[in-house]
Amino acid sequence: MLSSFKGRLVATAFGAALAAAALAQPAQAAEKVVVCALTFVSSSPLFIAADKGYYAEEGLEAEFKFFRAAQPVAVGIASGDCDFGVTAFTGGFFNLAGKGALKVIGAQSREEPGFDFVGFLASNQAYEAGLKSVEDLPGHSFGMTQVGSSFHYNIGLMADKFGWPDDAVALKPLQSVPNMIGAIKSGQVDSIALPAHIVAGLTGSGSAKLIGWVHDYTPWQLGGLFTSAKNVSERRPVVEAFVRAYQHAARDYHEAFNKLENGKRVFGSEAEALVPIIEKYTKAKPDAIYAGSPFIDPDGRLKVDQIYQQVAWMKKKGLVDESVDPKSFLDLSFISGHYGVPAN
Amino acid sequence: MDLIVEGVSHRYGEVQALDDINLRVADGETLALIGPSGCGKSTLLSIMGGILAPSEGRVAAEGAAPDGCLNPFTYIFQDFALLPWRTVAGNVGLPLEHHRFDGDGRARRIAEALSLTGLGEFADAYPKQLSGGMRQRVGIARAIAVRPALLLLDEPLSALDAQTRELLMEDLIRIWARERTTSVYVTHNLNEAVRLADRVAVLSRRPGRIKEIVSVPVPLDERTERRHADLIETIREQLWRLIVDEAKDADRELESVA
Amino acid sequence: MSIGDSGKETSVRFRGGGFAPRPKRWASWLAFAVIISAWQIASMSGALPALFLPSPYEIALALQAIAADGTLARHLGASLGRIAWGWSLGTLAGLAVGISMGIWSLARSVGIPIVSALFPIPKIALLPLLILWFGIGEPSKVATILLGVFFPTVISAYSAVDNVPRNLIRMGQSFDMPYAQIVRKIVLPGAMPGILAGFRISSSIALILLVAAEMIGAEFGIGAFILSAGNLMQTDQLLAGVVLLSMLGLLISALLARLERRVLKWR
Numbered sequence: 001m002l003s004s005f006k007g008r009l010v011a012t013a014f015g016a017a018l019a020a021a022a023l024a025q026p027a028q029a030a031e032k033v034v035v036c037a038l039t040f041v042s043s044s045p046l047f048i049a050a051d052k053g054y055y056a057e058e059g060l061e062a063e064f065k066f067f068r069a070a071q072p073v074a075v076g077i078a079s080g081d082c083d084f085g086v087t088a089f090t091g092g093f094f095n096l097a098g099k100g101a102l103k104v105i106g107a108q109s110r111e112e113p114g115f116d117f118v119g120f121l122a123s124n125q126a127y128e129a130g131l132k133s134v135e136d137l138p139g140h141s142f143g144m145t146q147v148g149s150s151f152h153y154n155i156g157l158m159a160d161k162f163g164w165p166d167d168a169v170a171l172k173p174l175q176s177v178p179n180m181i182g183a184i185k186s187g188q189v190d191s192i193a194l195p196a197h198i199v200a201g202l203t204g205s206g207s208a209k210l211i212g213w214v215h216d217y218t219p220w221q222l223g224g225l226f227t228s229a230k231n232v233s234e235r236r237p238v239v240e241a242f243v244r245a246y247q248h249a250a251r252d253y254h255e256a257f258n259k260l261e262n263g264k265r266v267f268g269s270e271a272e273a274l275v276p277i278i279e280k281y282t283k284a285k286p287d288a289i290y291a292g293s294p295f296i297d298p299d300g301r302l303k304v305d306q307i308y309q310q311v312a313w314m315k316k317k318g319l320v321d322e323s324v325d326p327k328s329f330l331d332l333s334f335i336s337g338h339y340g341v342p343a344n
Numbered sequence: 345m346d347l348i349v350e351g352v353s354h355r356y357g358e359v360q361a362l363d364d365i366n367l368r369v370a371d372g373e374t375l376a377l378i379g380p381s382g383c384g385k386s387t388l389l390s391i392m393g394g395i396l397a398p399s400e401g402r403v404a405a406e407g408a409a410p411d412g413c414l415n416p417f418t419y420i421f422q423d424f425a426l427l428p429w430r431t432v433a434g435n436v437g438l439p440l441e442h443h444r445f446d447g448d449g450r451a452r453r454i455a456e457a458l459s460l461t462g463l464g465e466f467a468d469a470y471p472k473q474l475s476g477g478m479r480q481r482v483g484i485a486r487a488i489a490v491r492p493a494l495l496l497l498d499e500p501l502s503a504l505d506a507q508t509r510e511l512l513m514e515d516l517i518r519i520w521a522r523e524r525t526t527s528v529y530v531t532h533n534l535n536e537a538v539r540l541a542d543r544v545a546v547l548s549r550r551p552g553r554i555k556e557i558v559s560v561p562v563p564l565d566e567r568t569e570r571r572h573a574d575l576i577e578t579i580r581e582q583l584w585r586l587i588v589d590e591a592k593d594a595d596r597e598l599e600s601v602a
Numbered sequence: 603m604s605i606g607d608s609g610k611e612t613s614v615r616f617r618g619g620g621f622a623p624r625p626k627r628w629a630s631w632l633a634f635a636v637i638i639s640a641w642q643i644a645s646m647s648g649a650l651p652a653l654f655l656p657s658p659y660e661i662a663l664a665l666q667a668i669a670a671d672g673t674l675a676r677h678l679g680a681s682l683g684r685i686a687w688g689w690s691l692g693t694l695a696g697l698a699v700g701i702s703m704g705i706w707s708l709a710r711s712v713g714i715p716i717v718s719a720l721f722p723i724p725k726i727a728l729l730p731l732l733i734l735w736f737g738i739g740e741p742s743k744v745a746t747i748l749l750g751v752f753f754p755t756v757i758s759a760y761s762a763v764d765n766v767p768r769n770l771i772r773m774g775q776s777f778d779m780p781y782a783q784i785v786r787k788i789v790l791p792g793a794m795p796g797i798l799a800g801f802r803i804s805s806s807i808a809l810i811l812l813v814a815a816e817m818i819g820a821e822f823g824i825g826a827f828i829l830s831a832g833n834l835m836q837t838d839q840l841l842a843g844v845v846l847l848s849m850l851g852l853l854i855s856a857l858l859a860r861l862e863r864r865v866l867k868w869r
Contacts, residue, residue: 171821
């Protein structure tokens with residue numbers, strides 16, 4: 001009895017000494033930041049930075065919070081639960097950003113020629129009946145997650161490019177990707193748009209037919225890296241440090257996954273080295289990671305004009321409030337060299 | 345029509361409610377059934393009207409039913425049993441609706457029953473608008489509308505206050521004087537029994553047996569006359585003596601059960 | 603005051619009045635007005651940021667905007683159609699089953715365990731199945747509401763029939779009324795108050811399930827409108843949709859009150 005009590009006392013004293021030593025460490029304590037994201041391959045730079053210690057190098061201690069949909073990430077930033085987030089741009093995102101809570105500071109992935117990212121699928125029945133290409137979509141139904149989602153904008157981009165009238169494609173909000181997959185398999189919708197790794201699975205099993213990739217028709221800045229307006233104004237050095245770590249990881253990713261040789265993608269040993277990291281966070285199989293790895297700008301530079309274009313389209317459709325001005329939620333001062341920055 | 349009860353016994357599980365009841369109710373006669381609580385008088389009434397099958401014995405009718413009789417054994421209920429969503433006329437007409445009538449036969453019967461019970465001007469009223477006495481008049485009108493051979497009254501006045509009870513007794517006497525319907529009248533109220541019945545059957549407590557049958561040898565319409573007061577009072581006293589001890593027992597038993 | 607001061611007369615203080623709450627119409631309107639003005643004032647003073655809760659004025663503007671461009675009519679039309687079909691079919695089926703369970707002991711023995719087992723299942727959880735069975739078109743939306751309405755209607759109809767006073771049924775039997783007439787003239791009218799009370803519950807459930815029903819594949823409808831406003835973070839439109847739903851609820855409850863007054867005027 002007594003000896004065990006003594007032992008515990010010793011242990012406690014030892015623990016206290018350790019804690020004191022930790023406190024006495026002269027180096028400035030790591031700044032805690034909460035990083036919110038979806039476990040998608042397009043969020044890879046966040047994971048690479050964590051795994052390779054780029055946050056620590058910048059004096060940051062990153063804690064991840066994972067979400068199942070893009071919207072909560074943006075809400076988390078607005079409510080102060082998250083410091084940094086990476087998701088696709090949606091109507092909800094722009095509306096929230098337009099209320100002044102969010103600042104977009106860098107790029108996530110984008111549609112770039114040669115890099116299959118989001119593809120259009122036709123149901124087998126619709127394909128048999130003549131829906132063989134994106135140009136055939138008018139007169140068919142299109143399943144998507146939600147109104148104002150990136151999938152909604154995908155079809156909007158096509159409608160703008162080909163000049164389809166407003167109600168040419170019947171939109172069917174289905175709330176989730178599994179619902180979309182179920183609906184295309186059973187033929188309850190004629191078409192959907194999905195990321196490349198899911199497209200590969202569905203076409204491989206013969207459940208649906210690929211009728212075109214978004215990048216074949218139009219470029220698009222799909223998503224961004226964003227933080228709260230409060231962080232930008234009150235913790236600027238922390239934001240700068242985070243951006244540096246993100247860029248570092250984005251360059252690693254770009255080197256590994258975004259090489260083209262004769263218009264074909266090639267993956268070298270760098271990719272092999274990164275796949276286990278991405279696999280750890282996304283729980284995706286290596287094949288799916290290769291198939292679904294999008295184009296990510298090595299420096300996190302945004303195609304700014306495309307964001308303006310998306311906001312304008314969403315305003316036209318009534319999905320984004322008239323008062324929303326991209327100028328007010330874009331902060332281009334953290335990364336240099338953004339593309340297509342408007343003159344004024 | 346005569347009603348004959350032969351060797352009727354009834355058991356509820358272990359409890360013997362009625363034991364070997366033999367009775368004959370003559371045509372046009374009113375028989376009152378009295379007795380302490382739990383003597384089985386309501387059970388006997390249900391058996392007489394054919395809505396309860398006795399464990400032993402049988403009930404028979406002898407003689408023809410009156411002309412136009414639609415429901416030979418007809419009850420008048422203590423709680424009136426009126427449909428609150430039907431008007432007075434609708435309630436009286438209810439038991440006529442599944443019978444065929446020529447021309448306006450049904451409407452005439454309803455009007456006749458209403459006028460006999462003094463309800464003519466209330467034909468379109470709903471039960472909730474009526475006093476207790478008027479509601480039971482609707483119950484009576486409904487019963488006589490079917491021209492019953494036997495009227496079975498189950499404590500018809502016990503839900504009413506004393507004055508109303510007096511008024512309704514007068515009504516019943518007037519109606520019987522006209523219709524001459526054979527009636528069995530269950531009550532625990534001795535005044536009602538001596539006012540309305542030609543004979544009073546006194547039942548004993550569990551098991552219910554017929555203890556005595558007392559005749560009231562005064563015509564119904566003369567019973568309130570002063571010259572019969574002593575005789576009526578004597579009969580009332582006699583009935584009370586017949587049930588008083590058992591009524592006390594019944595009272596105590598209820599308390600011990602509670 | 604004390605009793606017994608010799609020769610002094612005092613009036614007896616009134617202590618009655620009972621404990622009978624009576625609705626005061628002006629009070630409910632006043633409460634609405636006070637809450638809404640307090641909300642508006644808080645929004646205007648900046649105590650309530652528009653990001654978290656839009657002001658009543660903004661909500662009114664959002665309502666006015668969809669009313670002006672005609673989408674309100676399309677949303678209302680789509681939703682009312684679904685509610686009308688789902689509620690009517692669910693109510694008809696529920697009444698048939700519930701009344702049967704009230705009347706026939708076989709139906710009761712079969713029905714009670716089945717209903718008890720199925721009633722508590724959240725109908726929203728069945729949505730994927732309903733979509734497999736009925737597709738993403740109108741039938742699955744109507745079926746969602748239908749299922750939600752069916753079970754409470756069964757239970758209210760069953761207990762309403764069960765609660766019809768036994769003495770009335772005995773009365774009908776004592777007059778040799780045929781079985782069908784006893785059901786039609788005594789049991790059904792007697793169950794009416796309980797059935798109508800059930801309508802209030804089932805109509806509210808239909809409104810609640812509208813949002814769930816319009817989750818999948820609905821372009822128009824108040825539920826779809828609320829969902830898409832939520833997805834787009836258009837909180838003013840979201841609350842405008844909620845206001846529409848509650849106004850629809852008030853309207854339906856007023857209609858039912860009228861129906862009750864008509865059908866149950868004997869009460």
